[in-house]
Amino acid sequence: MGNTYGDWLRQQREAAGLTHVELADRAFMTRSHIAHIEAGRRVPSKEDARRLDMALGAGDVLSSFLPQGDEASIAEYFEAVLVLEQQAVMIREFGLAYFPGILQTKRYARAILSAAFPPVSEEECDRRVVTRLERARILEDPVTPVVWVVLDETVLRRPLAGRDTMAEQITHVARLAETGRIRVHVLPFGVGHHPLMQSMLTLMWFEDQPPLAYSEGGQDGETA
Numbered sequence: 080m081g082n083t084y085g086d087w088l089r090q091q092r093e094a095a096g097l098t099h100v101e102l103a104d105r106a107f108m109t110r111s112h113i114a115h116i117e118a119g120r121r122v123p124s125k126e127d128a129r130r131l132d133m134a135l136g137a138g139d140v141l142s143s144f145l146p147q148g149d150e151a152s153i154a155e156y157f158e159a160v161l162v163l164e165q166q167a168v169m170i171r172e173f174g175l176a177y178f179p180g181i182l183q184t185k186r187y188a189r190a191i192l193s194a195a196f197p198p199v200s201e202e203e204c205d206r207r208v209v210t211r212l213e214r215a216r217i218l219e220d221p222v223t224p225v226v227w228v229v230l231d232e233t234v235l236r237r238p239l240a241g242r243d244t245m246a247e248q249i250t251h252v253a254r255l256a257e258t259g260r261i262r263v264h265v266l267p268f269g270v271g272h273h274p275l276m277q278s279m280l281t282l283m284w285f286e287d288q289p290p291l292a293y294s295e296g297g298q299d300g301e302t303a
Contacts, residue, residue: 115220120220224283
Protein backbone atom coordinates (compact mmCIF):
# COMPACT_ATOMS: atom_id res chain seq x y z
CA MET A 80 0.00 0.00 0.00
CA GLY A 81 2.95 2.30 0.60
CA ASN A 82 2.07 5.40 2.57
CA THR A 83 -0.12 7.22 0.04
CA TYR A 84 -3.30 6.38 1.94
CA GLY A 85 -1.76 7.48 5.22
CA ASP A 86 -0.61 10.78 3.72
CA TRP A 87 -4.08 11.43 2.33
CA LEU A 88 -5.73 10.66 5.67
CA ARG A 89 -3.37 13.04 7.48
CA GLN A 90 -4.13 15.80 4.97
CA GLN A 91 -7.88 15.29 5.40
CA ARG A 92 -7.55 15.33 9.20
CA GLU A 93 -5.38 18.46 9.26
CA ALA A 94 -7.68 20.22 6.80
CA ALA A 95 -10.54 19.53 9.21
CA GLY A 96 -8.48 20.97 12.07
CA LEU A 97 -8.61 17.75 14.10
CA THR A 98 -6.01 16.14 16.32
CA HIS A 99 -5.53 12.36 16.43
CA VAL A 100 -7.53 12.24 19.67
CA GLU A 101 -10.41 14.30 18.27
CA LEU A 102 -10.64 12.20 15.10
CA ALA A 103 -10.41 8.99 17.15
CA ASP A 104 -13.36 10.11 19.29
CA ARG A 105 -15.45 10.93 16.21
CA ALA A 106 -14.57 7.71 14.35
CA PHE A 107 -14.80 5.38 17.39
CA MET A 108 -11.21 4.29 16.88
CA THR A 109 -8.05 4.51 18.97
CA ARG A 110 -5.65 7.43 18.66
CA SER A 111 -2.71 5.09 18.12
CA HIS A 112 -4.50 3.17 15.34
CA ILE A 113 -5.12 6.37 13.40
CA ALA A 114 -1.51 7.45 13.92
CA HIS A 115 -0.27 4.08 12.65
CA ILE A 116 -2.49 4.27 9.54
CA GLU A 117 -1.14 7.73 8.75
CA ALA A 118 2.43 6.47 9.17
CA GLY A 119 1.78 3.50 6.88
CA ARG A 120 2.29 0.91 9.65
CA ARG A 121 -1.31 -0.30 9.69
CA VAL A 122 -3.66 -1.45 6.94
CA PRO A 123 -7.10 0.16 7.38
CA SER A 124 -10.15 -2.06 7.06
CA LYS A 125 -13.26 -1.14 5.07
CA GLU A 126 -15.01 -0.36 8.34
CA ASP A 127 -12.10 1.88 9.41
CA ALA A 128 -12.36 3.82 6.15
CA ARG A 129 -16.16 4.13 6.42
CA ARG A 130 -15.97 5.57 9.93
CA LEU A 131 -13.17 7.94 8.95
CA ASP A 132 -15.17 9.21 5.99
CA MET A 133 -18.14 9.90 8.26
CA ALA A 134 -15.99 11.56 10.92
CA LEU A 135 -14.28 13.82 8.37
CA GLY A 136 -17.38 14.49 6.25
CA ALA A 137 -15.43 13.19 3.26
CA GLY A 138 -18.29 11.36 1.54
CA ASP A 139 -16.79 8.04 0.45
CA VAL A 140 -13.38 9.40 -0.55
CA LEU A 141 -11.30 7.36 1.90
CA SER A 142 -13.42 4.25 1.36
CA SER A 143 -13.01 4.49 -2.41
CA PHE A 144 -9.27 5.08 -2.17
CA LEU A 145 -8.75 2.05 0.09
CA PRO A 146 -6.73 -0.69 -1.67
CA GLN A 147 -8.96 -3.61 -2.58
CA GLY A 148 -8.50 -7.35 -2.28
CA ASP A 149 -6.96 -7.97 1.15
CA GLU A 150 -10.15 -8.81 3.03
CA ALA A 151 -11.28 -11.27 0.36
CA SER A 152 -8.08 -13.25 0.95
CA ILE A 153 -8.83 -14.23 4.53
CA ALA A 154 -11.39 -16.51 6.11
CA GLU A 155 -14.67 -14.78 6.97
CA TYR A 156 -14.36 -15.74 10.64
CA PHE A 157 -10.99 -13.96 10.84
CA GLU A 158 -12.07 -10.60 9.37
CA ALA A 159 -12.91 -8.95 12.71
CA VAL A 160 -9.76 -10.33 14.30
CA LEU A 161 -7.63 -8.88 11.49
CA VAL A 162 -8.95 -5.40 12.26
CA LEU A 163 -8.43 -5.79 16.02
CA GLU A 164 -4.92 -7.16 15.52
CA GLN A 165 -4.01 -3.85 13.88
CA GLN A 166 -5.26 -1.91 16.93
CA ALA A 167 -3.81 -4.02 19.75
CA VAL A 168 -1.17 -2.59 22.07
CA MET A 169 -0.22 -6.05 23.36
CA ILE A 170 -0.50 -9.46 21.67
CA ARG A 171 0.21 -12.81 23.28
CA GLU A 172 0.18 -15.84 20.99
CA PHE A 173 0.31 -19.57 21.50
CA GLY A 174 1.37 -21.41 18.34
CA LEU A 175 0.30 -25.05 18.41
CA ALA A 176 1.22 -26.29 14.92
CA TYR A 177 2.35 -23.21 12.98
CA PHE A 178 4.31 -20.05 13.58
CA PRO A 179 1.77 -17.26 14.24
CA GLY A 180 0.82 -15.31 11.11
CA ILE A 181 2.51 -12.06 12.12
CA LEU A 182 5.83 -13.93 12.45
CA GLN A 183 5.75 -15.86 9.16
CA THR A 184 8.24 -15.32 6.36
CA LYS A 185 7.11 -15.18 2.75
CA ARG A 186 8.35 -18.69 1.87
CA TYR A 187 6.94 -20.26 5.04
CA ALA A 188 3.56 -18.57 4.51
CA ARG A 189 3.43 -19.78 0.93
CA ALA A 190 4.25 -23.35 1.96
CA ILE A 191 1.43 -23.32 4.52
CA LEU A 192 -1.16 -21.59 2.35
CA SER A 193 -0.44 -23.66 -0.76
CA ALA A 194 -1.30 -26.78 1.23
CA ALA A 195 -4.83 -25.50 1.93
CA PHE A 196 -7.83 -27.75 1.30
CA PRO A 197 -9.83 -27.32 -0.80
CA PRO A 198 -6.99 -26.21 -3.08
CA VAL A 199 -6.81 -22.61 -4.31
CA SER A 200 -5.34 -21.17 -7.50
CA GLU A 201 -1.77 -19.88 -7.58
CA GLU A 202 -3.15 -16.35 -7.95
CA GLU A 203 -5.33 -16.71 -4.87
CA CYS A 204 -2.43 -18.21 -2.93
CA ASP A 205 -0.34 -15.16 -3.89
CA ARG A 206 -3.06 -12.84 -2.59
CA ARG A 207 -3.25 -14.71 0.70
CA VAL A 208 0.51 -14.56 1.13
CA VAL A 209 0.48 -10.79 0.55
CA THR A 210 -2.32 -10.37 3.10
CA ARG A 211 -0.38 -12.38 5.67
CA LEU A 212 2.79 -10.37 5.11
CA GLU A 213 0.81 -7.14 5.46
CA ARG A 214 -0.27 -8.34 8.91
CA ALA A 215 3.40 -8.66 9.89
CA ARG A 216 3.93 -4.94 9.24
CA ILE A 217 2.67 -4.22 12.75
CA LEU A 218 6.16 -5.30 13.89
CA GLU A 219 7.72 -2.40 11.98
CA ASP A 220 6.79 -0.20 14.92
CA PRO A 221 9.66 -0.77 17.38
CA VAL A 222 7.44 -0.64 20.47
CA THR A 223 3.75 -1.29 19.82
CA PRO A 224 2.27 -3.81 19.96
CA VAL A 225 4.20 -5.66 22.63
CA VAL A 226 4.35 -9.27 21.40
CA TRP A 227 4.89 -12.38 23.52
CA VAL A 228 4.83 -15.78 21.85
CA VAL A 229 4.76 -19.32 23.21
CA LEU A 230 5.52 -21.99 20.60
CA ASP A 231 4.77 -25.65 21.07
CA GLU A 232 7.94 -27.64 20.31
CA THR A 233 5.99 -29.16 17.40
CA VAL A 234 6.18 -25.83 15.57
CA LEU A 235 9.97 -26.03 15.47
CA ARG A 236 10.36 -29.73 14.75
CA ARG A 237 7.63 -30.64 12.27
CA PRO A 238 9.02 -30.04 8.74
CA LEU A 239 5.99 -28.32 7.21
CA ALA A 240 8.20 -26.71 4.56
CA GLY A 241 11.61 -27.47 3.05
CA ARG A 242 14.72 -27.44 5.22
CA ASP A 243 15.88 -24.06 3.90
CA THR A 244 12.44 -22.51 4.42
CA MET A 245 12.18 -23.86 7.97
CA ALA A 246 15.69 -22.62 8.78
CA GLU A 247 14.85 -19.19 7.38
CA GLN A 248 11.63 -19.07 9.40
CA ILE A 249 13.26 -20.07 12.67
CA THR A 250 16.12 -17.63 12.10
CA HIS A 251 13.63 -14.82 11.43
CA VAL A 252 11.87 -15.40 14.76
CA ALA A 253 15.18 -15.78 16.59
CA ARG A 254 16.36 -12.41 15.23
CA LEU A 255 13.15 -10.70 16.32
CA ALA A 256 13.71 -12.11 19.79
CA GLU A 257 17.41 -11.21 19.87
CA THR A 258 16.66 -7.59 18.98
CA GLY A 259 14.07 -7.44 21.76
CA ARG A 260 11.13 -6.76 19.41
CA ILE A 261 9.29 -9.88 20.63
CA ARG A 262 9.59 -12.36 23.48
CA VAL A 263 9.55 -16.06 22.59
CA HIS A 264 9.21 -19.16 24.76
CA VAL A 265 9.06 -22.82 23.70
CA LEU A 266 6.70 -25.30 25.37
CA PRO A 267 8.69 -28.58 25.28
CA PHE A 268 7.28 -32.04 24.57
CA GLY A 269 8.21 -33.01 28.12
CA VAL A 270 5.35 -30.91 29.52
CA GLY A 271 2.94 -33.60 28.36
CA HIS A 272 -0.77 -32.84 28.24
CA HIS A 273 -1.79 -29.19 28.51
CA PRO A 274 -5.09 -27.25 28.08
CA LEU A 275 -4.21 -25.81 24.64
CA MET A 276 -3.35 -29.03 22.84
CA GLN A 277 -6.34 -28.71 20.48
CA SER A 278 -6.06 -25.11 19.29
CA MET A 279 -3.94 -22.00 18.97
CA LEU A 280 -4.77 -18.97 21.12
CA THR A 281 -4.31 -15.23 20.70
CA LEU A 282 -4.84 -12.73 23.51
CA MET A 283 -5.02 -9.02 22.66
CA TRP A 284 -5.14 -5.90 24.78
CA PHE A 285 -6.18 -2.40 23.62
CA GLU A 286 -5.95 1.21 24.73
CA ASP A 287 -9.64 1.85 25.20
CA GLN A 288 -11.60 -1.39 24.89
CA PRO A 289 -11.76 -4.71 26.76
CA PRO A 290 -9.18 -7.42 26.04
CA LEU A 291 -10.02 -10.18 23.57
CA ALA A 292 -9.24 -13.88 23.25
CA TYR A 293 -9.28 -15.66 19.88
CA SER A 294 -8.93 -19.40 19.36
CA GLU A 295 -8.91 -21.23 16.06
CA GLY A 296 -9.46 -24.81 15.00
CA GLY A 297 -9.02 -26.45 11.62
CA GLN A 298 -11.91 -24.70 9.83
CA ASP A 299 -13.20 -21.98 12.14
CA GLY A 300 -12.31 -19.46 14.81
CA GLU A 301 -13.97 -17.95 17.88
CA THR A 302 -13.50 -14.70 19.79
CA ALA A 303 -14.44 -13.94 23.38
